[in-house]
Amino acid sequence: MTLPLPVRIIPLAVALCASACVPPPNAAVPAVSPVASATQGVPLEGPGLVSAADPRAAEAGAQMLRLGGSATDAAIATMLALTVVEPQSSGIGGGGFLVVGDAAGSVDTIDGRETAPRAATPQWFYVDGKPLSYGEAIPGGRSVGIPGNLRLAASAHNAKGKLAWRTLFQPAIRLAREGFAVTPRLNSILAAASRTGALDPDARALYYGAAGLPLPVGTIVRNPALAATLEAIAARGADSFYTGDNAATVAAKVGTSPRNPAPMTTADLAAYRAIGRPAVCGQYRAYRICGMGPPSSGATTVFAILKQLERFDLKTLGPANPVSWHLIAESERLAYADRDQYLADSDFVSVPVAGLTDPSYLAGRSALISEGSTLPSVQPGTPPGAKVAFAPAPLQEEHGTTHFVAVDRWGNAASYTSTIEGPFGSGLMVGGYYLNNELTDFNIVPDRDGKPTANRVEGGKRPRSSMAPTLVYGPDGKLRLAIGAAGGTTIPAQVAKAIIGVLDWNLSAREAIALPVIFAPGGDVVFVEKGTRLEQLIPLLQQLGHAQVVARSPSFKANAIERVGDRWRGAADPRSEGAAIAP
Structure with a gap:
């Protein structure tokens, strides 16, 4: 496993202007705590x-x-x-x-x-x-x-x-x-x-x-x-x-x-106007996963990836087993197919959020996944409440x-x-x-095969996003993990992978973020992070039926805070210049 580099902290002393609730300009700035505590x-x-x-x-x-x-x-x-x-x-x-x-x-x-x-x-x-x-x-x-x-x-x-x-x-x-x-x-x-x-x-x-x-x-x-x-x-x-x-x-x-x-x-x-939206929440094992709904595709896609994997014993399989990564890739393919078909600005199109996160629907999608073989092709499903048939759109890089x-x-x-x-x-x-x-x-291109796409341009509309700011609550109802990532369409894959790392593989948030990324955005091609052990697993993934596995350079950047016992622990992606800082 590639472990993250030590978090780099650069203190910044900033004089604060006067206000009713902050010190005046000539007041002493509070001392900075030892920064190593942020990750410890x-x-x-x-x-x-x-x-x-x-x-x-x-x-x-x-x-x-x-x-x-x-x-x-x-x-x-x-x-x-x-x-x-x-x-x-x-x-x-x-x-x-x-x-x-x-x-x-x-x-x-x-x-x-x-x-x-x-x-x-x-x-x-x-x-x-x-x-x-x-x-x-x-x-x-x-x-x-x-x-x-x-x-x-x-x-x-x-x-x-x-x-x-x-x-x-x-x-x-x-x-x-x-x-x-x-x-x-x-x-x-x-x-x-x-x-x-x-x-x-x-x-x-x-x-x-x-x-x-x-x-x-x-x-x-x-x-x-x-x-x-x-x-x-x-x-x-x-x-x-x-x-x-x-x-x-x-x-x-x-x-x-x-x-x-x-x-x-x-x-x-x-x-x-900024708009308050209902949070999209669902249960994965004993944990409650909450995120951002449309126009973000983050919460529905992250949750679908996780929920479709719930019937598999990922903990026993572990992060070193190529079957784990095969299963994650297969679940991503199905989740991204639904994302591309249905997700857009819900003020303009009918997005079946409840259907896309419905446990019974996702159990049916999960049934398509096999530990020993690969789906020859993936198609969007028909979740409950899908009233309008839009054409799926080709993936655009972000x-x-x-x-x-x-x-x-x-x-x-x-x-x-x-x-x-x-x-x-x-x-x-x-x-x-x-x-x-x-x-x-x-x-x-606003249509495909003569049908409009859900995410076509319209005046006043918000474009679909992959951003997936996420909160995870434990069985005790308390916050376990706050996480999100950068990297365009790979964001849901990054976030889901890190959540699996923390919840199923008992890794720290830092270790889970540092895990290599596998990205399978709905089609037949699976991308793995170049220079990681996933690249070494390409032959084994091919044996499981993934004919097109391509290694590509990383462009990932995740940050998280987790609760472990009676302490908060910070995490920043070792691929980035990020840091966690304690006051």
């Missing part, structure tokens, strides 16, 4: 814990916990800091999903997914009557959805926040104003994504040198434009992002983009995204996945932040 475990009765894909962002969240903030406060501060230090993956120019649970097991979810402008039509990505390729559709204005993260943050803060709104912004403002170091990951993605990362002159000036090369690792980047944007929102609230100068600038940037200009209006931004989790002194947990979609989103920059390219998560 911190007491449940302590201030809490944060895990994120960048230690500077995790530290921003931990500061909120030190000040007596809630898990929601910490998650929002982490999201804002990631806007600064992880511009390639997430931020206020994008959207996200938040799953919040309290100590009693009550779970709420907020949908901050981007929406298409009202002018959008099913042929949104067509030029001269022909669809753009996925790569052609990304750069510029046509891929930009109305950002949702700040409306999500405001809604969550109103319901679950304890600190003043402006307090949550101070770590991110300081990072943007005083500067942050370019990490190896940011440098490599800047090099690989120069087409979008440097599309906008402001972005090119910020992240690339005079010769057009990305800034070297260790270079200190200061983003005063973003600091000013964050200061304005901190002072005037989220509405100032969706109205006034910022909204006008966003609409103009999208409409006048040198690549793929598209109609977006200030009315589109002003009309955006990239980018980030996930972070927080728990607080009251036992509340926040699992938040945030994204601008591809590396640096659309490549368009406004006020120091990148605008997303989330609309390419819609099906570019």
Whole structure:
């Protein structure tokens, strides 16, 4: 088993502005606890814990916990800091999903997914009557959805926040104003994504040198434009992002983009709302699994993968047995086939969520799986409540995204996945932040075989997402695990694999996240993580009937917090630069 590297902690001392519930600017910042405790475990009765894909962002969240903030406060501060230090993956120019649970097991979810402008039509990505390729559709204005993260943050803060709104912004403002170091990951993605990362002159000036090369690792980047944007929102609230100068600038940037200009209006931004959705929960063995419903495909797909495996003795098989990975792949194939057929924005199409998570339906799907053979092909099932027959859509690759989790002194947990979609989103920059390219998560071709697809573009609609922020509750009703991942369509596979690692194989969350990933998205091809023991198992998987097993380089990034006895333990993906930080 490949075990994770030691979690790397980079403390960040941040002076906090005055507010009714935080110290004045000249007050001493609370001392940082020894950071090793984050992975060894911190007491449940302590201030809490944060895990994120960048230690500077995790530290921003931990500061909120030190000040007596809630898990929601910490998650929002982490999201804002990631806007600064992880511009390639997430931020206020994008959207996200938040799953919040309290100590009693009550779970709420907020949908901050981007929406298409009202002018959008099913042929949104067509030029001269022909669809753009996925790569052609990304750069510029046509891929930009109305950002949702700040409306999500405001809604969550109103319901679950304890600190003043402006307090949550101070770590991110300081990072943007005083500067942050370019990490190896940011440098490599800047090099690989120069087409979008440097599309906008402001972005090119910020992240690339005079010769057009990305800034070297260790270079200190200061983003005063973003600091000013964050200061304005901190002072005037989220509405100032969706109205006034910022909204006008966003609409103009999208409409006048040198690549793929598209109609977006200030009315589109002003009309955006984050939506509270019912949590999607189900029972896997003795555990309750809760996640985000449509337009996310995360909860239904994760749960289907798990539930279809429930009749198999995964614990006895263990993580070293190729049969375990064969079974996981077969379950993924079935779950992803249903995902591609049925999942979309439930405000626009009828999504049979109850049917897709119905134990009897999933038992029938499970019956198709065999320990000793492979299904020659997979088709979507017909879950209870499936009223409209949409055509299944071909899988489209997604990239980018980030996930972070927080728990607080009251036992509340926040699992938040945030994204601008591809590396640096659309490549368009406004006020120091990148605008997303989330609309390419819609099906570019709106129909198939003469039938409409559920995830076609429509004005005001939210594109289907793979993001899967998840909470797992134990038999005692207490939180066992808060987890999520980044990596596009692989996200449900990553999350389900990690849950199996913790619940069935008795691994720590760190070990479970570090397990190699197998990804079987509905078709005949199974992908395994290159350079891991799964690559060595390819011949054995082929003997079980998987004719096309392809090893590919990893692009995974998961974060989690688990409860073990009387302690919280943090976990960050060893493939990432992430960290878990205790206040």
